[in-house]
Amino acid sequence: MISGHLAHRTWLHAVPARLKLIGLAALTCISFWIDDPRLLGLGFAIVLVNYLCLGREARGRLKLLSSLVPIFAVIGLFQFWSVGGEAAAAILLRLCLMILLADLVSMTTPMLDMMDAIEPLLRPLSIFGLDAMRLSVAVALVIRFVPALMEEWMRRNEAWRARTGRRASVRLLPAFLGGVVTLADRVAEALDARGFGRGRKL
Amino acid sequence: MTPAASASIVIDRVSLRRGSRLVFADLSVSFCERRVGLLGDNGAGKSSFLRLINGLLLPDSGEVRVDGLVTAQARRDLPRKVGFVFQNPDHQIVFPTVLEEIAFGFRECGLRRDDANDRARDVLRRFGCYDWIDAAVHELSEGQKQRLCILAIVSMEPDILVLDEPFSSLDLPTRLDLMDLLMSLPQRLVIASHELELLSLMDRVIWLSGGAIVGDGAADQIISSYRETARNARKHTAVAQ
Ligand SMILES: Nc1ncnc2c1ncn2[C@@H]1O[C@H](COP(=O)(O)OP(=O)(O)O)[C@@H](O)[C@H]1O
Ligand SMILES: [Mg+2]
Numbered sequence: 001m002i003s004g005h006l007a008h009r010t011w012l013h014a015v016p017a018r019l020k021l022i023g024l025a026a027l028t029c030i031s032f033w034i035d036d037p038r039l040l041g042l043g044f045a046i047v048l049v050n051y052l053c054l055g056r057e058a059r060g061r062l063k064l065l066s067s068l069v070p071i072f073a074v075i076g077l078f079q080f081w082s083v084g085g086e087a088a089a090a091i092l093l094r095l096c097l098m099i100l101l102a103d104l105v106s107m108t109t110p111m112l113d114m115m116d117a118i119e120p121l122l123r124p125l126s127i128f129g130l131d132a133m134r135l136s137v138a139v140a141l142v143i144r145f146v147p148a149l150m151e152e153w154m155r156r157n158e159a160w161r162a163r164t165g166r167r168a169s170v171r172l173l174p175a176f177l178g179g180v181v182t183l184a185d186r187v188a189e190a191l192d193a194r195g196f197g198r199g200r201k202l
Numbered sequence: 203m204t205p206a207a208s209a210s211i212v213i214d215r216v217s218l219r220r221g222s223r224l225v226f227a228d229l230s231v232s233f234c235e236r237r238v239g240l241l242g243d244n245g246a247g248k249s250s251f252l253r254l255i256n257g258l259l260l261p262d263s264g265e266v267r268v269d270g271l272v273t274a275q276a277r278r279d280l281p282r283k284v285g286f287v288f289q290n291p292d293h294q295i296v297f298p299t300v301l302e303e304i305a306f307g308f309r310e311c312g313l314r315r316d317d318a319n320d321r322a323r324d325v326l327r328r329f330g331c332y333d334w335i336d337a338a339v340h341e342l343s344e345g346q347k348q349r350l351c352i353l354a355i356v357s358m359e360p361d362i363l364v365l366d367e368p369f370s371s372l373d374l375p376t377r378l379d380l381m382d383l384l385m386s387l388p389q390r391l392v393i394a395s396h397e398l399e400l401l402s403l404m405d406r407v408i409w410l411s412g413g414a415i416v417g418d419g420a421a422d423q424i425i426s427s428y429r430e431t432a433r434n435a436r437k438h439t440a441v442a443q
Contacts, residue, residue: 005298005338112302116315144298186293193258193288194355195281196310 005107010054012108018117020105024143027101031094037086040093047100054104061103064150065096067157070170072096102146114140137196141187152179208270210234211255211362211392216264218250225250226413228264239404239421240394241428246410248394249289252364255392256286269361285355285389289366291347300326300334300342300350307358325357329383345376349383356387363389369397398425 006013012020027043034040051058072092079088106114119136126132156172156179192198212232218225225247240248253259254266257273257280266273268284288294297303301322308318326332331349334342342350348368355363365384369377381400384391393400401407407424409417417424 005340007338007341106298110299110302111297112305112309112315187296189258190288190294190296193256193281193286193294194307194310194358195278198257198278198281 005110006054006057008055008057010058010108012054012104015108016117017109017113020109021114021117024101024105028098031097035087035090037089037093040090040097044093044097044100047097047104050104051100058107061107061147061150064103064147064154065099067154068099068150070167071153071173074170074173099146099150102143103150106144106147111140111144114143134196137191145184148183149180152176152183209390210267210269211238212265212267213251213254214265214267216254216261216266218254218259219262220250220259224413226261229413229415230264231408231415231418233406233408235405237391237404237406238393239401239407240392240410241396241401241407241417241424242394242410245412247413248410249366250413251410252286252366252392252394255362255364256280256284258286281360282358283360284362284364285358285360287348287351287355287363287365287368289368289370291344291351294351294354295339295347298338298340300331300337300339303339303350304354304357307354311358322357325353329353343376345372345380348372348376348380352380352383356389361390363387363391365391365393365395367395368393369395369400398429401425 031040031043034043048062051062072095075095076088076092079091083091115133115136118139119132122130122132122135122139125135153172153176156176160169160172161167210232211234213229214232216229217227218229240251242248250259254261254273255268257266257277260266260274260277268276268280271279271283273280295303297306301319304322304325305318308321309315313321323332323335326335329349331346331353334346334350339347339350352363352365352368363384368384369380372380377397377400381403384393384400385403391404393404395401402421402425404421406419407417407421408415409424409428417427
């Protein structure tokens with residue numbers, strides 16, 4: 001799984017991993033508590049401005065988000081039916097906000113740093129016999145999956161466009177989900193080959 | 203334990219099912235040469251064979267023994283003994299930056315963060331890749347990624363290095379370069395490849411077809427009969443058309 005890490009250093013690289021993770025967690029919680037789409041829109045705009053300020057490579061990643069539009073359209077439509085326009089807008093904005101925030105963190109934080117930041121928080125779980133080191137890899141991987149999945153979608157999108165000349169379609173969704181499973185499988189195998197977690201429980 | 207048993211890979215009456223497909227049925231072979239090549243068409247079972255050696259796959263029946271260790275019982279110790287380099291670097295690399303990818307192995311061995319990073323820097327320096335230290339993995343070329351994969355595994359100092367078609371998407375200069383790297387390593391090698399030039403450097407070549415061994419012996423001999431068979435197969439399709 002090779003994906004987004006901003007090679008060129010930005011101010012976000014300098015922020016300690018723990019601070020970024022706490023920020024991510026806090027903002028995610030807050031976004032669930034806010035129902036007003038205008039406020040969420042404001043938050044979304046602030047994050048967008050941040051992307052724009054982080055340089056060309058980061059701006060390029062916004063294209064990934066735009067390629068997700070068909071998926072958002074389906075979710076939006078479904079929500080519109082079931083809970084109405086305002087709530088649907090709130091849900092979509094919250095989703096975009098969370099994707100972008102997670103992407104920002106994972107793009108600017110080495111994964112080992114992320115694991116180091118997470119591990120102490122998980123250490124209390126060892127009373128249940130869980131291994132904090134192993135769990136921290138799992139959590140860091142989840143965060144890293146966000147940009148990886150966006151890129152996976154983008155790749156399929158491109159292949160589809162190259163062959164049909166049309167915009168991405170929801171029809172790509174089943175193949176994409178299959179791809180996600182494959183990706184997860186491969187990462188698991190790569191870790192397994194290197195002895196990670198063999199003969200031990202998580 | 204006799205020396206032969208302690209430094210050998212033994213596939214003993216192995217059957218392996220993957221999905222609905224029986225990949226190996228009662229396969230037996232053993233080898234103790236320093237460098238062994240695996241040859242065969244796509245789907246012949248090369249990757250499955252290699253995965254058995256590292257314990258990524260366990261046989262449904264029969265036994266695989268690596269230097270006396272039975273893979274089904276020693277899964278936990280195997281990765282330290284048998285390093286596995288995947289066919290596609292994108293499938294092997296887990297971390298976003300070069301240093302982490304190598305440091306991870308040392309962290310797994312229980313080293314503290316700074317020590318692990320120091321060791322990783324050492325490895326990069328020793329193999330002439332110190333410039334990449336701060337690079338993001340996606341900035342590397344295919345050849346550089348493959349080299350990183352090999353270093354990440356070699357840095358753990360396994361006894362045996364298993365490589366699955368290591369050069370499949372590389373240009374000629376890069377292949378020659380990596381070939382030199384592989385031949386300079388102290389590790390015993392088991393390599394699946396379509397690269398006949400690389401296979402010709404092996405002490406022994408095993409030819410798989412449809413999950414069975416159809417040729418086994420000195421590199422030159424096996425390679426030339428493989429070439430012959432491939433050519434004949436083409437003639438048949440040409441006639442059929
Ligand atoms: N993950 C899998 N699930 C089911 N069947 C598989 C899987 N991987 C490989 N196979 C099957 O096992 C056989 C051997 O494949 P493989 O070991 O990958 O061969 P090679 O590496 O020589 O191309 C093939 O018939 C292939 O279709
Ligand atoms: Mg293969």
